[in-house]
Amino acid sequence: MHPLLEDKLGKKMVMLGNEAIARGALEAGVAFTSAYPGTPSSEIALQFFQISQETDLYFEYSANEKVALEISAGAAQCGLKTMVTMKHVGVNVASDALMTLAYTGVKGALVLVSADDPFMFSSQNEQDNRYYGKLSALPILEPSTVHEAKEMAKYAFELSHELQEPVILRTTTRINHSSGVVTLGPMAERITKGKFKKDPFNLVCVPAVSRKLHAKLLENYEKARAIGNQSEWNLLEGQGSFGIICNGVSYTYVKDVLQEMDAPDKFRILRIGLSHPLPDQIITDFLKQCEKVLVVEEGEPYMEEGVKAIAQEAGLTLPIAGKGENLFSRLYEYNPVMVKKVIGTYFGVPYQDTKPIDVSDLPEIPQRPPNLCPGCPHRATYVAVREVLGDNAIYPTDIGCYTLGLLPPLRMGDFLIAMGASVGTAGGFARATDDKVVAFIGDSTFFHSGIPPLVNAVYNNHNFTLIILDNGTTAMTGHQPHPGAEVSHINLPLNPVSIEEVVKGIGVKKVVTVNPLRFKKTVEAIKEVTSYEGVSVLIARAYCPLFERTLPHGKKWRPFYVDLKKCKKHRVCITKIACPAFYIENDNVYIDETRCTGCMLCAQLCPENAILPLKKEVA
Amino acid sequence: MNVTKIMIVAVGGQGNILAARVIGEAAVEAGIDVRMSEFHGMAQRGGVVESMVLLGDGISSAISDGEADVLVGFEPSEAIRAAIKCNSRSWVITNTRPVPPFTVALGQDEYPDIQATLDKIAQRVEKLIAFDATELALKAGSAMSMNMVLLGALARTGKIPLEPDLFRKVIREKTKKAFVETNLKAFDLGMEAASKAM
Incomplete structure (x- = not known):
């Protein structure tokens, strides 16, 4: 159960x-x-x-x-x-x-x-x-x-x-x-x-x-x-004359901070839980009991504006503040210490400063930027596109794992705003520049909002290539199915919709499907679709390796290794692919066999054929 | 306010969310209120994962800079990155086995001198316990049980209001059956390691 x-x-x-x-x-x-x-x-x-x-x-x-x-x-x-x-x-x-x-x-x-x-x-x-x-x-x-x-x-x-x-x-x-x-x-x-x-x-x-x-x-x-x-969701607490109006997690910071300041009798809290419509009567009564009021809310001054309007309506002129200099920001998350400092400063209540240890002389720790996983087919597609077009094209991209292709050395991603917008903006880039435009979109995102802009592109005679990166699942959010996803292994009685049929049905005349892990074929396919005048579509189809692992029919590949006798240190594997399964030790490139999925992309690019499958059986 | 704030930092895939969950379940067993939050970036694997665990009074589930009573690092450079969460009364427990970011592995970035940096931090906090928890986990039977080694060390410090036996009970009942023996062994090895360091 x-x-x-x-x-x-x-x-x-x-x-x-x-x-x-x-x-x-x-x-x-x-x-x-x-x-x-x-x-x-x-x-x-x-x-x-x-x-x-x-x-x-x-x-x-x-x-x-x-x-x-x-x-x-x-x-x-x-x-x-x-x-x-x-x-x-x-x-x-x-x-x-x-x-x-x-x-x-x-x-x-x-x-x-x-x-x-x-x-x-x-x-x-x-x-x-x-x-x-x-x-x-x-x-x-x-x-x-x-x-x-x-x-x-x-x-x-x-x-x-x-x-x-x-x-x-x-x-x-x-x-x-x-x-x-x-x-x-x-x-x-x-x-x-x-x-x-x-x-x-x-x-x-x-x-x-x-x-x-x-x-x-x-x-x-x-x-x-x-x-x-x-509503009991609009909680009133305390009897003091310093008023705090707050919501959501901000309330938990306010509560804990006031406990710590040990000045509960000074304060009065209104926690707004039913925040639209704002409870004007409760707020008016609250303001009447206060000398001055601080609004604590992450994000925009939504309550602050409302509270000020309500005060005006009631003819109340007490100071009400929230966002501003030495107050709260409209940016990012809050935290307890930030809330403590603003409350202390605004109301002039002493508080104990939290003193982190000195870290100023500690070495900078390298970041761990999100990166496409080892064996990710998106990387293979991007390497092939870069091989063919380099920086001589505009690459609108979309929302999903493949957005991470923007990082070097792939550098595939020039514009990103919203789901489906790679397809919509592509036509604009192409019309405004006459440059080559190659847009990227994932399979789930294509079904989400990529279809209407593709219809638009066909109808309005735009000139760009759309590459649909089809890894069989909604990978970024945790492998949820989408309308194109095969789900027979979990016994769901659903009818997957074919991306090819949709694209052809819309009227795209040039449609090619390729397995991006086959590098040469993919390069050829990219040349073919990007030399086409008008709207062309390349469907780059290979499973997300993390998803494939969970499938009953999922293939188990053998990891690869670098044969150091053959390796001449061209470093194509590092400079063009940069798969996180590689590491360098004593100036030699190695492959972490626990991370390599055996996708074979690097083996196809190595000029010395020095990347070979490990002989031993993988457990 | 009687509250214990524990910050756990790790690299994705090291099992810190399970570790936080075990602390949470142990707290429920002990009748102590518990609040946790877990944060990770977009990376499926290899990114930074932070868990915050708050035991006792209060209602918030966030730990600001300088507020951690205990900082537990599953990876030493991550413990250093999170050192700003500590104050002069904090305890730090960290694995010393590095997991270099891929940028370091590819020679594009530099991994810090761990020992020298931990020595500096040790002088600024109340206590720093550092040992190779991965090695002990391997000794227990699986590198994956490194999280349990560090839980053992955490339980041994006495910095949290939860008895080691409570952890053992939760590990027995809530972790995967196939790993229970390994996990328990790893937990005990972690306790031993902390004992030696204290």
């Missing part, structure tokens, strides 16, 4: 934040779930994926976040309790559907988890998705701890059902990827089939309907505001 299905009421379990969110949804009776994976949200979907294989919970990895939201929106219209999970930038993709789903509302419940990533541990930006609350008028809940993440996930379903609206559960990486002790609650029954009641004049958003629905949405917003003003 999946550990999250444990039915022992009151049992304490150590859970990851993302597991706690999934458990909260299960306790609420979630029946229908969908996701597009993305760090730091991916483990929520993983729980649902696993549980769906042993229960009647529905889960799917959808083609992208918008589709994931729409699938669950359909189910929620039929009365089911649904959850959709994605990373913060995924909400941008889903937002078109979300903005108007806010108008129709939902019948059962729909909880959208937006996993924000301050500091960008693994993201392209650190946008603050609380503004989606303002944009959509939908309620937002923000947990501060792992235990609360479970409780809030559960409550989000109640709130969604009560308001008949989607509810956004907004987390940050330090909630998703923290673990804590969670107390199990009772599990609600899962109702997996619903009924759809036709109601076109409330559900089909033509202008006349939407005019009515927008007014209804604003009424709902008022309801949500009233709920927020009564």
Whole structure:
């Protein structure tokens, strides 16, 4: 049995934040779930994926976040309790559907988890998705701890059902990827089939309907505001005259820091858990008790702006601060010591400085930059492209492991903004320069958002090559399936979609498929597709070696070694390939046999044929 | 506030998330509140992985610079990189077996002088325990049990409010069956090594 299905009421379990969110949804009776994976949200979907294989919970990895939201929106219209999970930038993709789903509302419940990533541990930006609350008028809940993440996930379903609206559960990486002790609650029954009641004049958003629905949405917003003003998620603590308004993990830093400062009677805390709509009444009452107020929130001054507006409305003129010089930054994550310093400085309360040891004279430690794994077929494709075109082309790239091709010596990646954007921007680069343009996109990303821009390129007669790096899985986020992925080994009754058929169906006339681990053939194929005038596609297909290892039919390759008698130290292996399985000792290149996957790329490039398979059997 | 802050740093694939999990489970067994966070970059393998474990009072799960009571390094250069987490009362426990980044392995970057640097850190913290934990893990039966060697050393220091037997119980119940004996042996070897160093 999946550990999250444990039915022992009151049992304490150590859970990851993302597991706690999934458990909260299960306790609420979630029946229908969908996701597009993305760090730091991916483990929520993983729980649902696993549980769906042993229960009647529905889960799917959808083609992208918008589709994931729409699938669950359909189910929620039929009365089911649904959850959709994605990373913060995924909400941008889903937002078109979300903005108007806010108008129709939902019948059962729909909880959208937006996993924000301050500091960008693994993201392209650190946008603050609380503004989606303002944009959509939908309620937002923000947990501060792992235990609360479970409780809030559960409550989000109640709130969604009560308001008949989607509810956004907004987390940050330090909630998703923290673990804590969670107390199990009772599990609600899962109702997996619903009924759809036709109601076109409330559900089909033509202008006349939407005019009515927008007014209804604003009424709902008022309801949500009233709920927020009564909500126990907006916690009040302390009796002092120094006010601190905070949210999410910032609250945990504030709490611990005030304990440490030993001045609890000076302070008064308002922890806002239901952060959209802001609880204006609670905030007004709070401000009236305070001399001055500090707003502690990672990211944008979302609450600070709201609190200042509320103060103005109430005619209160006390100092309110948050972001600014000697205050908090809009950048990155916060930490307890930073919070302590700002609180101490702003309120003039003495605090004990935390003194790290002197590290100024310690040697600089070499970085460990992320790198394509040994045996990664993307590296092979990039080496071949560099062989053919060098720096004489523009290389728009996309989101996935293959983004790491930007590092030397591969240096394959000139522009990156969003999922699917390599294909979209390629046409612009080509039109504006007449330079050769070769765009890269992964298989999962191609299905996510690479298809419409390819249709556009064919229709508008653009001139570029798209290389689809097909490693058979969504590798970067942990090997989730995608619409093109073969999944028969886990007995999923799915129909993989052929990339070749899609590309040809769109009307691309030049389509070549190659195994990038065959170097010469790949070089030939690249020459062929890049000399074609118009839109051409190269599909570079070889499994992600980490994924292949988990497949029952996955091949086990023999590692290679460098024959030092043959090696003449041209170092092509290092200067062109730089696979992390190589290392240099006493000026000789060696291959770490525990890391070499036997992909044979280097063996094909070595001018002395000095790289050979190890003879002994590999255990 | 009665809280113990443990920072564990490692290279991806060295098993520090499991080590943190064992501490967490041991804390639950002991009825002590525990909060952990784990952070890694985009690398599947070979990147830096940080775990923070907080035992006892408080609600946050982050450790700022200068706040670690114990810093556990699974790899010596990573222990040095994270030294700023320590203060003059901190304890440092580190493996001395290097795992050079690939840039060093390829001759593009320089690996620091570990011994000299650890000597400097030793003078600035309360106690530094450094030994080849990988060798002990191999002695126990598998290089992968290096994480358990360092847990043994951590348990032996008395810097955390958890008895060694609690760890043994969790290792028996929560680590993979095939590795339990190796893990227990590795844990005991780690305790011994710390004893000698203390």
